[in-house]
Amino acid sequence: MERIYFDYAATSPVHPEVIEVVHDAMINHFGNASSIHHLGRDSRRMMDNAKKVFADSIGAKPNEIVLTSGGTESDNTAIIETAFAREKEGKHIVTTVIEHHAVLKPMDYLEKLGFEITYLSVDKYGMIDLEVLKEALREDTILVSIMYGNNEVGSLSAIKSIGEIIVESVSTAYFHTDAVQAYGLESIDVKKESIDLLSTSSHKISGPKGIGFLYINEAIHLPSFMLGGEQEMKRRAGTENIPAIVGFQKAVEIAQLTKESRRNEYDSFSHRLIQRLNDQKVDFEINGHPDSRLKHIINIWFKGVSSEKLLLLMDLSGLAISAGSACTAGNIDPSHVLIAMYGKESQRVKESVRISFGIDTTMKSIDYLVTELIKLTNKLKK
Template identity: 50%
Template sequence: MKKRIYLDYSATTPMKKEVLDEMMPYFNEKFGNASSIHSFGREAKEALDIARDRIAKAIGAASSEIFFTGGGSEADNWAIKGIAFANKNKGSHIITSKIEHHAVLHVCEYLEKNGFEVTYLDVDEYGMIDLEQLKEAITDKTILISIMFVNNEIGTIQPIKEIAEIAKEKGVYFHTDAVQALGNIPIDVKELGVDLMNFSSHKIYGPKGVGAIYIKKGVKIHPLIHGGAQERKRRAGTENIPGIVGFGKAAELAIENLDAHIAHIQKLRDKLIEGIKNNIDYVRLNGHPTKRHPGNVNFCFEFIEGESLLLSLDMVGIAGSSGSACTSGSLDPSHVLMAIGLTHEIAHGSLRLTIGDFTTEEDIDYVIENLITIVDRLRQMSPLYEKVK
């Protein structure tokens, strides 16, 4: 059987056995609706409360500040639209960055068509926003700042606490998409000072189709989904109890094992980065060299198409990506790589390899060995590379 190595943990993670084991009873034995008042419903409601407590504990929040959603994208939509429409009497200006996930950017584009103004902040060559530019962008009409915690493509970690302080000083709400942060870096929402923060279960070895949003007590926000009294009348719809139970367990495991997890994936990340830098010419590491996701490796390989590189890796059993899984069907270069100043030609040669709990040193050795061979083979077919040689 062909060797298979998964290095796309930022796209999704395999569900851990402990998570699945905890979910199983809620598919058939404990199948009640958490809104029902009988014993079956109370059983489901208890599981819902336990999961909510686990998520809250993982980020230093109160349980009453955690609301479950159908995933990270829904939570982004809720945070931005909810704040925009609930506070439009105060202003109609929103600030975000050019390297946000499309679940933020497309929402902002939608709001621009509905009477709101959006400022898209530039980033530097490492993908960091400029705090001075942020301050200058705030007006008396600004109601929300939305900047992601950890970039899903290049792994750069933004100065969230400093952004929150600027927002608070100006009386502006601050939302951060922390989908790539939870389970990979320590999070304390009270210490950070954010107003809204969202997460996704399947990024931390939990099930797909479930997410959560932290909404600080006192934040004025409209619901995104209407129709019932679930989630304290803020998110209608019968709760996905098995998924929420799994998310809660995954969050608990992530916090219990956080230090060991970070040490493991960071060691392998650094080994992979050095292996590529030391053995392959004409490469560029994308993202901040130190303030980055502990498992993120993102390189551009000159004179190569990223799609050819991905397909060649897949043929030897290595799974990676060229950027966000949500835009993998697009032929356009990554908006993130373009925003950090890369040309179309360079950006098209990108490769994102993300490391997780089940990655081994042997896996990294195998990837480096095969990547050297594949890059060399693909470059031999490149007329541009021939000119450089």
């Protein structure tokens, strides 16, 4: 049986060219980047080159890049360290109800410590109301954390407008955005979009797992989340993982070079999928914003079809897709994103699946996917 992967938003296979550079670095560049001898200097040079690539990819400077273990650590650092560093200026933070748990859980934590969190709701497209954001900003607002693109339904936030609203507001809030899903596919410019803090993760763009970066505007000083050595200009303690860093660099270089072609390709995958479902008169609707959305994610409500059952049958057909936001010990939790968009009583919450594309997706695999979707949704339909 053929096995085809359609869950790139969860994680992605490592690109063959990335594997090559990781392999080479593991053998030939094992020095500790803090060591003074030639092996240490070699690792530092490689790390500095990588940081230049990361910085250029978002319009930042290399000294504004802090290497982390990925999206979760970047989000946690941005949120918790901002709160601790600025609590004397204010204890109010603004975020949205559809953030990833790597943002929502730190918010819960801070709330228990006495911070006040305003959660902005979203409409049926997964978009916040910019007027409500304006009204939420106060003199004591120290941080706004709004994701660049949603990991479940793909809706893209109006990042530039949000940045402008924050700059023009009475607050001096830092603007953090979780760009874990958008990085590598969207054109991000932190200066033009007034972003102060931005989280990325390598494993979403066919780089190695356990590596990412947090962009921190050079005007901002945040203490290290990890306590220990003085790496990363005292902003992130711990010996740097050179093979993972250069692997991530390679993944970013490939993503930059192929961005436009992948965007067009993913668009044509979505169109084909939708067209064939329509041709076969499948009863479905797309969740999320129709235009302003990440190209690699498509979230579909198959009316009257349990997403859990569909996912299991698809798996038996060799197709890996996703339903709900998290899978804990085999249970699919109802998605907090779909609940926020449609209400917890909506059938969509139980009947939607996420399909996501990446480096190995082809039109042929899309055709197989749709054929199975048509067959299995017909079989499962109540």
